[in-house]
């Protein structure tokens with residue numbers, strides 16, 4: 001078989017798995033957002049060489065010197081080439097949800113791009129960079145409020161009410177995961193008949209436990225990732241491709257089938 005035909009065949013099989021499953025869950029990682037211009041800090045990127053995230057985004061370091069974290073955030077923000085927006089991979093997942101072929105997204109990302117793309121059911125197991133909280137009085141601040149503070153050269157943003165230090169709701173290295181989202185994600189991993197693993201190398205735990213649970217239960221799993229993962233032998237179908245290239249084809253195939261069914265009725 002030619003390469004293109006092989007790929008088409010795999011896309012058809014994937015669409016069939018999506019159509020056959022009762023509960024479909026997507027599990028996404030940094031790889032889905034790099035196509036939107038967000039840099040994966042595991043990749044080779046200048047900023048992360050200057051600011052080692054394992055140090056600058058470390059929970060213990062933050063508690064001692066929050067200024068370091070916020071300096072990194074500010075530089076990252078101004079270092080971007082353009083506005084970060086959902087890419088075709090995010091939009092395809094949003095479309096699958098609209099077609100009732102995707103029940104939930106579990107994401108390791110903190111960028112909020114799934115919600116911007118239109119997905120309603122998104123579980124952020126590593127928190128969110130869109131909000132911050134005062135560490136003293138727990139008041140919430142939006143990303144816009146934080147950006148304004150950074151703009152005003154407030155190097156460590158503080159609370160308007162009590163001057164407490166603000167912490168992004170992003171889970172930092174060494175910080176415990178928020179319990180509720182992870183438990184909810186676990187529930188979905190126990191319920192899924194099919195998991196689409198997208199843009200994750202499955203090396204971060206306990207996040208990687210979630211696809212593992214689906215596989216261990218003998219359910220179906222599809223991987224779309226540029227590189228190999230430790231669980232590749234267990235996936236039903238694997239695409240070492242960009243998600244933005246593959247997922248729109250899944251949507252196209254699924255729509256074709258749903259269309260057929262409607263005509264038959």
Ligand SMILES: [Zn+2]
Nearest residue numbers: 134137159162
């Ligand atoms: Zn406060």
